[in-house]
Amino acid sequence: MGEKWTTANIPDQHGRVAVVTGANTGLGYETAKALAERGASVVLAVRDAGKGEQAAARMTGDVTVQALDLTSLDSVRTAAAALRSRLDRIDLLVNNAGVMYTPKQTTRDGFEMQFGTNHLGHFALTGLLLDLMLPVPGSRVVTVSSTGHRIRAAIHFDDLQWEASYGRAAAYGQSKLANLMFTYELQRRLAPHGTTVATAAHPGMSSTELTRNAPAALRLPLTWFAPLITQTPAMGALPTLRAATDPAALGGQYYGPGGRNEIKGHPRLVTSSAESYEVAVQQRLWAVSEELTGVTFPSAPSERSPLPHGPAVTA
16 A cells, blocks of 8 residues: 555445444544444444534444443443443454543542553453454454653553652653553464454644643643644544554554654554563563453453453453
8 A cells, every 4th residue: 555545545344343442532533433434333432421422423334332431440341341242243442542641640440540541441441352352353452652652751660650759741651652562562462363463553743632631831832833733633543543454454563644753644654662662561561450450361262251240351
């Protein structure tokens, strides 16, 4: 395919089932809309079901809504149980929802808001749904990261929840670095099965609601220069859509805008920071994430197992 990959390049999606988190607005909305227009049965997994229904009404195709609050592991488990009761398979799980630059606060489970929402919530959701994907050839888990994974970013195992000190940008960077490390470690674990793959994407600088929590000193320049340095949500969703549907995409690949500094443009393969490829850190983060969420991942594409009442899913 040429460099100017667009929604016209999305293969026919009839017969495929996609779950997209945070799909009532912004990048998630555009991702879900494009998948539905190409024939996929799409579930909008959103915190506010009412807003999700309003978004679904603006889309064409088979679109339904599932309540999901990634700031609550109880909600993640409830949503997973509901999805498992209504779906026999999942072809695409798009981990898109996220928060950015929030003031210091915690999720309902006591996790720092950005790390808990962007990483741990999606880690748990993926683990609880993965056995609906493992038997499905060509299924994919796509996790949305950010160029912010390069900014003051590290996995602070000595203070994952930022209890000693807090910086909005650094905490966001940690969460987005965690998204990539999760993708790469998940792909390593999926590779022997040969059915499901894990990919990642980032939207560059897109004009969405995500920056509403940015410090005032940053919000004003973003507003003034937005036409020059940002692209529409529809363009920002293209890397995610390519990671989700391009037949040539391989597990462990990362897509972003093809323009200068990956800020704008049509999607292409990109590389992430050197830190994101550190296998030992990926594996340590995985172990810590299992411990914090109580969710373990199925280890083989075997017969579908029931969702337990407790916090863990085991093979």
